[in-house]
Amino acid sequence: MTEGLAILTSGGDSAGMNPAVKCAADYAAMRGYKPWLIYNGLRGLIDDKIVESTPQLLSGILHRGGTFLRSSRSQRFFDIEFRRQAFENLQRRGISKLIVIGGDGSFRALNQFYTDFGVPFAGIPATIDNDIAGTDYCLGVDTALNMIRQSVDSIRDTATSFSRAFVIEVMGRHCGYLAMVSALACGAELCLTTEIPYDLEKIGAKLKHEIKHEGRDHIIAIVAEGTKMAEYTTRYINDAIGMEARLTVLGHVQRGGSPTVHDRIMAYKFAIAAVDSLHAGQTNAIMVYRDGTFGNLPIHTVVDSKYQIDPSILRLCAPLCA
Amino acid sequence: MTEGLAILTSGGDSAGMNPAVKCAADYAAMRGYKPWLIYNGLRGLIDDKIVESTPQLLSGILHRGGTFLRSSRSQRFFDIEFRRQAFENLQRRGISKLIVIGGDGSFRALNQFYTDFGVPFAGIPATIDNDIAGTDYCLGVDTALNMIRQSVDSIRDTATSFSRAFVIEVMGRHCGYLAMVSALACGAELCLTTEIPYDLEKIGAKLKHEIKHEGRDHIIAIVAEGTKMAEYTTRYINDAIGMEARLTVLGHVQRGGSPTVHDRIMAYKFAIAAVDSLHAGQTNAIMVYRDGTFGNLPIHTVVDSKYQIDPSILRLCAPLCA
Amino acid sequence: MTEGLAILTSGGDSAGMNPAVKCAADYAAMRGYKPWLIYNGLRGLIDDKIVESTPQLLSGILHRGGTFLRSSRSQRFFDIEFRRQAFENLQRRGISKLIVIGGDGSFRALNQFYTDFGVPFAGIPATIDNDIAGTDYCLGVDTALNMIRQSVDSIRDTATSFSRAFVIEVMGRHCGYLAMVSALACGAELCLTTEIPYDLEKIGAKLKHEIKHEGRDHIIAIVAEGTKMAEYTTRYINDAIGMEARLTVLGHVQRGGSPTVHDRIMAYKFAIAAVDSLHAGQTNAIMVYRDGTFGNLPIHTVVDSKYQIDPSILRLCAPLCA
């Protein structure tokens, strides 16, 4: 029986998961494995939603947002009995290797699964939050950033038409990466994140000066959801700075959209690295992209560290924070 | 001195204002008027932000969202003294006709101005709310609908990846037109507006049945801001229907964006109708598009009536409400 | 046995076909028919690619371009024996009514089929060429126009950066509708179609004057494919007007793309009209949209007449032709 390699997506969905699945399945076949697809994430692993990959199943998915394999969170996977059930599903089909496309939590779950039953996995970091330690990039970030850009460029039309301030809350959980990069890309006047200390008074004074003396007639402020400062900032601009302000919470619009070229190409490279890592006999490595190079790190190095935002982004953003 | 005709945008901005301004200025010149541009809406009319139109000023604006003339609301315009000042600004330049692109409030303001000083205007309905009586279409609606469509299509990627419900609040003030049409266009399962009585219990029962027996795994609900029901609906789906639900308030993203082809062409036709109306000696007519034909109505017919939503849209939407 | 009603798409694909299929199937079921889907157009009708419609088959298709039912042209359908085979496929399933979404050629084919075997059909006009007589609108036109707009707006970036002329050939077969409307919407300086006599010398002289005396630094020319003038115009601008000119043939980019809101809503209304027409016992009627109202016409009125372009579009375009 040809050795089986199964692929699943897990945790929050992000653009780029589909091309990663397709490439991992195709490349695994090239390297001599029989590729399998696990639907519904960890839940499907338990519930046996596992089918052999075929060209038909992988056709027409590259340009779709989200994950056609669907994703989920699963409480049951914390229970050894359900993990055993999952293991038997794999064993029955001769699947001895796993690729999981997702975030920290999914990596930890599969690490426990390995400890229990010895099925090695390779992890591909995929989350729009870009908050996984050890890698400069997680799948889905570029698409999310460009979705935000389109929304902010569109809001700017209204801001410049009407002398208004717009506060835009962007996703990222505790990580300010999306907020910082989109603030820079969209030419925002203000950016609040948890990573850079901010001083609303100081920025406020500067903006008031520009409104009074330099003809400033609109303000775009990007606020990371992790700060929980979006409403306060809106009131602050309205009341203390004195420009009518509106809040837009971008929400799940940021998660969707057809993957950008960057996310598709990164997906291929991560997928190839993951298959190669398993083929080389590595267990539980997380694929990473650092300083322009692909590599991998042991899972503990990844889940026990804290992500660090690119210092050049921090420097560029500093003037928007204080 | 060639008779002057001035153009302003007023009230909330909407896509299509720019092509309307350009076409009105070009066509007014063709009909023998000297075209003028009033910046900053009624405020600019008072503050004398009035410049002669030139090809340079009108160049490169067709594809821009919002209004390059900028818009505003003005308390001062309620004061006869400021209106007198506005009149003198026009008189000094030989401007004897006005075209205003905006909504009900702006039409009323200019009607008062006419009563005071006898400067006739023609009104072009422009608001993404599509809530002006007597016309089937207001400039900006098609662009707003397509902005919403892109957002909802994008959110759907995530909904189908993750078995989730998404409640999306769309604009429209008291009017449910945007909500209904985008719900239909995006294949939503649920649509709440003030125009059609809704029965959450009934829809809830239907959706629960579909979840249990027909494999329904996501819900898209569109809620008009006028209902103030967005948060309640989110909790209802989450708690009573039992599917994890998230709320997205689309906000000002809906106002921006490059005007669609429909908004550009409608802008031209409204603009030509407006110049022709003034040229024919009409005073204070509002341009309207009804049953596929352009015409105009006396301002009182427009501002004293209530808009009516296309009955065929109401019929199509009924199954999404109860 | 419940009476069957089958839906097919035929001829060149256009955006809006998918929502039309979905709505026709759903509404036919509401009116008491069993809806069927015919894949691969007339070819599938012969080859028995006919399946009963299910919610699963119709799920996730609204926002897709093209036609998920696929389309084709079929020589065999001209042969009575293959038509007999097609008829038997329908008869076996109790299908006694057809809805065809496509163009003139498809309507004629099904009219012949009716003459032979008495299976009535309702036709929904769908072609980006907008060249079907008797209707102001064919499904797919709005999406095609907005695809063209995005391309031309993008080319304009380059034109204004570099003092260049761009000639853009757009589709439409013998019809200049796409060319005219996109020329207007994108603010082109020149538009050549077969419907309006053009005078390149005259436009050339005007543009040369503007280049010399008014600072004109770029030219956008839209040429309908039916004129076969795209290459000539490019050389003319380059050599006679003296501005470096480039030709872009937009090609099939114009056919694709997610249907706009307008195409989705028009699709629903056409689909409902088609089911209602069949239900009322009409045979071989073509659904039409004229002067803002939906109705239908006998097939002969449609296929024996020549389409007429909206006179207001012709008037607006005249200055771009001579």
Next chain:
Amino acid sequence: MTEGLAILTSGGDSAGMNPAVKCAADYAAMRGYKPWLIYNGLRGLIDDKIVESTPQLLSGILHRGGTFLRSSRSQRFFDIEFRRQAFENLQRRGISKLIVIGGDGSFRALNQFYTDFGVPFAGIPATIDNDIAGTDYCLGVDTALNMIRQSVDSIRDTATSFSRAFVIEVMGRHCGYLAMVSALACGAELCLTTEIPYDLEKIGAKLKHEIKHEGRDHIIAIVAEGTKMAEYTTRYINDAIGMEARLTVLGHVQRGGSPTVHDRIMAYKFAIAAVDSLHAGQTNAIMVYRDGTFGNLPIHTVVDSKYQIDPSILRLCAPLCA
């Protein structure tokens, strides 16, 4: 007098030039220079189209495609007398440093200018062809790739609707980078470039097999303009493979479009590197991005070498070539 630093864009335009200009001007001011803008490229340098940078001039440009400074090619700059005139324009204003955003040819021209008059420059690589030696990235490439992606995704709608082959010629002059990356990103079946030997017979046999035995019903082929093989390939697929084939030449659509987030952020980083390089006293360095790091190279290293395509891209593409 504060030392002046002037910025110009030169050669073919590309997205990302605008954010690079804005950031270079802002950052130069922060480092103590007086920033100047040169309009119309080398032609404007000769013709004295040089103005002091102001916040107003730089406002609202980040999201625009092309270059608001405009670009040009200039024969006159090969003439020492015109270069002298250019030098005097700079000298008169106290401009002693230049930043040029463009390609090889522009770098060579300014190198000659330095040899003549000793005005040092820093070069920022910007061309959608991605063919500048020593750097992995040139400004504009990511935007161009995403424009191509949108077009190909759109064409695919039609291809899958109709059993057709589409050959798409993409830009890149002699470089196949755009062709390869877009072929990968869009899941093309075939990619022809000058960098990888191709074997149409072999691919043809494989595709015929898939059509006959595996249900393949469409083909997307991406052809680099440098191969001049687009028409031949179209005929080959049509005649030898036996699938109806259409050619689309994407043309200047690829050059335009609002810069992606990646191009905006890269623009900032290149711009900062350029100002820093001049500030550090370097003469005639070209900014480069290699292996994830920004640096710079002497102009001769850049213009005397040949670009090399990322080997991982070559490997991924190999199966599409033979």
